[in-house]
Structure formats: structure tokens, C-alpha cells
Amino acid sequence: MFEFNAGASRPVKDAARDKRIADAQDLVQRTLSQHGLAPPAMDGLMPSGGLPHQHGPDGLMGMLNMAQAFGGQSPHAAKPQSVATPEGAQFLSATHQGKNGSRAYRTYVPASTDAGVTGIVMMLHGCTQNPEDFAIGTGMNALADRDGFVVIYPEQSRGANAQTCWNWFSPGDQRRDRGEPDILAGIARKAMSEHDVPQSRTFVAGLSAGAAMAVILGQTHPDVFAAVGAHSGLPYGAAKDVASAFAAMAGQGQGRNTNDKAEDTRTIAFHGSADSTVHPANGAAIIRDAERAGPSQTLQTTRNGNASGRAYSVALSMGQDGQSHLEHWVIDGLGHAWSGGQSGGSYTDPKGPDASAEMIRFFFNSKG
Secondary structure, three states: OOOOOOOOOOOOOOHHHHHHHHHHHHHHHHHHHHOOOOOOOOOOOOOOOOOOOOOOOOHHHHHHOHHHHHOOOOOOOOOOOOOOOOOOOEEEEEEEEEOOEEEEEEEEEOHHHHHOOOOEEEEEOOOOOOHHHHHHHHOHHHHHHHHOOEEEEEOOOOOOOOOOOOOOOOHHHOOOOOHHHHHHHHHHHHHHHHHOOOHHHEEEEEEOHHHHHHHHHHHHOOOOOOEEEEEOOOOOOOOOOHHHHHHHHOOOOOOOOOOOOOOOOEEEEEEEOOOOOOOOHHHHHHHHHHHHHOOOOOEEEEEEEEEOOEEEEEEEEEOOOOOEEEEEEEEOOOOOOEEOOOOOOOOEEOOOOOHHHHHHHHHHOOOO
């Protein structure tokens, strides 16, 4: 096992360890070469773990981040932050323990819920992020203040993934009643019970690895989550191991088996056209899967716009009830970052449409 001090500025000298790292890096390069792939940008999504010969699906990718890890945290790693909480609101801390493990999480309860909770939105952070950073960057709490819904921010543990990525690429975390989907659904169910919120008013959204896990939850737990918001994410079944995770991020994902039954879950997806970490083809694949599973749409249209200096296009599919069933937003020039986000958080870009506001509009109002 490798050991390192996350706060250290330089790696401890260890010749044997250095050789293992070099051997692992060589193995990574040979694996990529065998699949005709080059490593995509590391920021924000890369699974990270131990040595390639260790158990677990993420060892090879971990080697690509190892030099960074031994030198300390990622330059994009979220720093401890205090989240401003208006008078009467609460930003609570708790831990959920279930049959598949435990996770800590934060819950934002706005003062406006005194008049009744309007719904629940679960927000899944990306790699190297934490709940506080994600709350600040997305500005979701302010929308909760406005509209009276509760926001849940689960926290990935470093014990489960060294870069705090949700393990979207692991087969053990892609199924109902198993792994992280079971843990996250358990957190949501507890909040639904506490606040008397039905499935029709419970939603999940995420960024990057968090978006990929949100899509998984939409497929594994449609009885818990009524709709999914995916920003810079990947479709369900995009990867089953390290090599296929690289392929998926490069836009060459294996995708879902067409014989599999896909759940009809309303979905809104955002992706930047300049995302070099997760290829924009993944956003299109998320919507394509949802469209294949969903009911026949009465209207499919595309509109263009410009928001805060960025042009965008959005493809809309309306259901027979006249509500928006699918939305695919492509933001010109946006990289791997939350569109319209707050500068105080990591992986945000203040330009472009406000992804948080559009997700909430989609979840609660469903009008395109």
C-alpha cells in the first residue's frame, strides 16, 4: 500500500515506492495504447485509487494522478469553506448508515420551509469537491431560499475514492440495492420521510462524476427520484472498468446494452462544447438513452440563445402532457465547469446560462 501525507509539499523519498510508481505509469500507458486512447484532462472526474495490482477498478487511473497526490491535494481541490446561512435557515450535518456502507451529508433547510417543504433536490459533487464547495459554486441554496425546497449534499469519502469521485465506473456501484446507489437512495428516502415529500417532488443532480452517478440513480431508483439533472456527465453503463472509463470520457463509451430495459426518467443535461475532460458526446448520449426509454413526445424543437456572454442551444422534447420531458443544453466555449456558477466554488464558470436555475425550473415547473 502507498502511504502519503495529503498536506505534504514533497513526497517522502522511497526508492522502492518510486519504482512501483514508474512501473504503474508504464502499465497505464501500455493499457491506453492497447485501446488506442490518450489520457483525457484529469481535472474534475478521474477515478483515483491504489496500485494497478491492488483490488478495485480504479488503480490505473490513480497512477495518472499519483504525482499530484504525493505532492499534496489537487490544485483544484476544494478548500474548507463556511457556507453563509441566512437567519432561520439551517445547514445540518448527518451520517447515513445502511447495509452497503455509510456516507456523511449536509442538508440545507431554508427558512422558507416554515410554510411547508416544496420538494427535495439531492446534489452530487464532482471529484476533489465537497458539499460546502458544491453548495457555494452552484448557488443552489439561494434557489432553495426562494422556492422552499430542501437540498441534500452527500459527501464521498476518501476511503471510497481517494479523489472523492463517486464510483460511476464500478459495476458494483451501478445497480439497485448495491454500493453507492443504495446509500444515496437511502439518504433521499430518509429526507423524504422527515419532510413528507413524495417521489414526484424528489430530484437528483450532479456535476461530472456526480452527474454520472445522478444518471445511475435515475435508472436504479426511479421510485425515489422523479427527474435527473446531469452537468458534464456520462450515460448509464458508459464504463465497467478503468479502460472503458477512459474510453467513455473520450467520447467512445460502450453505452447501455440496447436489450436492457431503460427507465423513463425525465432528464435535463448540460455540457460545454469545449469540455476536454468529458467529451460532449456524453451529454448527447444521456439524452439519447432517456429518449429511447421515454414516452412518445408531441413536440421536439431546438432553440438558441445567449446568456452572460455565452451562446447556447437547447433541444427540447415535450411529453403529451405538455411538459418538458427531456432537455439537452450545449454551451458554446464552456469547459468542464458548472455553467453560470459562482466564482467562490471550484469547477464553475460565471458565463453562460444558469444551470442551477434551469434545473430547478425543469424539476418543479417542467416548462421549456
